[in-house]
Amino acid sequence: MKKIHLLLLLSVSVGLFLPLSNMLGLSGENEPIPVVAGSSQRFATVTQIFQNKCVDCHSPGMTRMPIYADLPIAKQLMAKDIEKASARLTLSKQLYSGAASFTPLMLARLEGVLQNNSMPPALYLLMHWTDDLTADEKQSILGWIAEERGKSPASQDSAKALKGEPVQPLPLKQDFDAKKVALGHALFNDTLLSGDNTLSCASCHNLAKGGTDQAKVATGIRGQQGPINSPTVYNASYNFVQFWDGRAKDLQEQAAGPVANPGEMGAQWDEVVEKLKQVESYKTAFAEVYADQGLTKTTVTDAIAGFEQSLVTPNSRFDQYLRGNNDILTANEKAGYDLFKVNCASCHVGPTLGGLSFEKMGVKQDYFKLRGGPLTEVDNGRFNVSHQEKDRHFFKVPVLRNIELTYPYFHDGSVADLATAVQIMGKVQQGKNFTSDETNKIVDFLKTLTGETQLR
Numbered sequence: 001m002k003k004i005h006l007l008l009l010l011s012v013s014v015g016l017f018l019p020l021s022n023m024l025g026l027s028g029e030n031e032p033i034p035v036v037a038g039s040s041q042r043f044a045t046v047t048q049i050f051q052n053k054c055v056d057c058h059s060p061g062m063t064r065m066p067i068y069a070d071l072p073i074a075k076q077l078m079a080k081d082i083e084k085a086s087a088r089l090t091l092s093k094q095l096y097s098g099a100a101s102f103t104p105l106m107l108a109r110l111e112g113v114l115q116n117n118s119m120p121p122a123l124y125l126l127m128h129w130t131d132d133l134t135a136d137e138k139q140s141i142l143g144w145i146a147e148e149r150g151k152s153p154a155s156q157d158s159a160k161a162l163k164g165e166p167v168q169p170l171p172l173k174q175d176f177d178a179k180k181v182a183l184g185h186a187l188f189n190d191t192l193l194s195g196d197n198t199l200s201c202a203s204c205h206n207l208a209k210g211g212t213d214q215a216k217v218a219t220g221i222r223g224q225q226g227p228i229n230s231p232t233v234y235n236a237s238y239n240f241v242q243f244w245d246g247r248a249k250d251l252q253e254q255a256a257g258p259v260a261n262p263g264e265m266g267a268q269w270d271e272v273v274e275k276l277k278q279v280e281s282y283k284t285a286f287a288e289v290y291a292d293q294g295l296t297k298t299t300v301t302d303a304i305a306g307f308e309q310s311l312v313t314p315n316s317r318f319d320q321y322l323r324g325n326n327d328i329l330t331a332n333e334k335a336g337y338d339l340f341k342v343n344c345a346s347c348h349v350g351p352t353l354g355g356l357s358f359e360k361m362g363v364k365q366d367y368f369k370l371r372g373g374p375l376t377e378v379d380n381g382r383f384n385v386s387h388q389e390k391d392r393h394f395f396k397v398p399v400l401r402n403i404e405l406t407y408p409y410f411h412d413g414s415v416a417d418l419a420t421a422v423q424i425m426g427k428v429q430q431g432k433n434f435t436s437d438e439t440n441k442i443v444d445f446l447k448t449l450t451g452e453t454q455l456r
């Protein structure tokens with residue numbers, strides 16, 4: 001009974017407000033959009049589709065509310081829908097006019113809903129069946145997404161036919177400041193950065209183990225078991241923020257953390273700086289690389305970040321495929337990539353297949369129930385930083401480069417093998433139970449992402 005009421009209310013809320021508002025003459029935004037100078041015909045077509053079928057829920061502040069929206073419950077439900085919709089994708093006038101650009105993440109999410117036929121929402125289509133996207137419209141949007149991706153610098157290296165893919169190859173060659181990289185490398189491996197001179201960054205981010213410790217959770221000084229799994233340092237420079245919960249804005253800020261964390265390296269920064277100053281080779285190197293500043297906490301973390309920037313793992317078999325070597329992948333690996341594109345690439349997108357957003361762990365099913373065991377503080381994810389309920393169980397999407405080496409998986413390190421991790425992702429993020437054949441194909445694809453490392 002309750003369910004029916006809610007359904008009714010929902011269809012009133014999302015279903016009715018458009019036609020009513022149109023009848024009441026409140027509309028005015030579904031007019032043709034002038035073609036912006038310099039934009040493609042495709043872009044013009046696509047913005048018109050958005051304008052007609054999507055903006056009402058995806059444009060905060062622009063929405064026309066019908067009269068009954070003043071009924072308390074309908075109002076709340078509608079506001080919630082619009083808030084939820086625009087938190088995931090905001091279609092603003094700036095985007096139409098070309099003043100702002102669609103980010104790779106927005107394109108990935110758009111592609112995701114087209115592949116899953118999930119937008120506009122089914123409930124809404126009950127009342128607005130004419131607003132369903134036609135096959136032609138879907139093609140237009142998909143073609144435009146590929147066109148947009150083709151413009152990104154990251155895809156310039158891809159073969160012509162693959163420039164519109166959600167994943168781009170890592171650059172084969174990049175220029176780094178060699179002296180800073182060498183200095184950062186030495187610091188990364190130096191146990192003087194820990195309170196009792198036993199641990200270096202490399203203790204938990206072993207470059208021969210995919211940049212991780214391959215352990216469920218990290219072990220800090222004096223054998224302390226940490227609360228969370230060590231992510232890889234390889235390709236970490238591509239992350240939009242650092243840590244599972246994004247609490248550091250970049251690599252330099254991140255590097256200051258573990259040194260002073262009592263559960264990790266357990267040191268005091270001023271003591272670390274004093275210890276390093278006693279080392280002759282550091283004196284020389286810092287004088288050379290940081291002539292003005294010398295050896296300080298800031299220059300130490302800057303050098304480490306500079307080193308980490310060089311930890312890119314190019315030329316994986318998948319990258320060779322993207323560059324045009326079509327025969328390098330097996331049929332199973334290609335089939336796995338096709339499954340990945342439909343089920344995973346709305347979150348795992350870009351050159352590192354992740355690192356661009358926070359996403360909920362457990363979109364379709366409660367991951368933590370499935371896992372069992374008590375909830376820990378780190379399970380809160382992004383909530384621990386923002387203290388907003390909407391961020392509970394949200395984590396930075398991990399990069400999937402070299403994923404076959406960076407086991408065990410997830411922030412809690414609870415899953416030892418890749419096939420199980422893939423099955424759990426299918427279940428909790430997409431509500432799908434992959435067959436073992438599908439799972440194996442996705443795993444085969446993921447293993448093509450192992451790139452070259454320069455072990456130093």
Ligand code: HEC
Nearest residue numbers: 014053054057081084085088089109110113119120121124
């Ligand atoms: C009736 C309101 C409504 C309309 C109309 C609508 N959406 Fe949505 N959309 C939502 C809501 C609500 C969400 C958030 C779903 C959630 O968070 O569970 C959403 C989420 C999305 C997302 C994010 C998916 C993700 O990865 O989380 C995309 C992309 C999207 N919509 C695209 C579209 C497009 C394209 C159209 C037009 C064809 C459209 N929407 C029309 C309500 C709407």
Ligand code: HEC
Nearest residue numbers: 200201204218219220229230231236242243244255258264
């Ligand atoms: C005791 C083990 C340990 C040591 C030592 C350690 N780390 Fe970490 N590192 C971790 C863990 C665990 C995390 C994840 C913590 C979190 O997200 O809350 C992490 C996160 C990171 C990240 C973020 C990666 C991402 O994807 O978000 C980078 C980069 C990193 N560490 C670099 C370093 C550097 C540089 C040092 C040395 C200054 C260092 N780590 C020392 C265990 C360690």
Ligand code: HEC
Nearest residue numbers: 343344347359361395397398409410411421422425426429
């Ligand atoms: C809604 C966004 C989303 C979708 C869709 C998604 N993932 Fe994830 N993925 C995440 C997040 C967030 C995490 C980290 C969760 C955690 O550690 O608790 C993650 C973690 C992973 C990990 C573990 C990485 C590591 O280093 O521990 C793998 C492997 C993975 N995903 C593969 C996939 C595959 C394969 C698919 C498609 C079947 C998929 N994901 C779909 C968001 C997503």
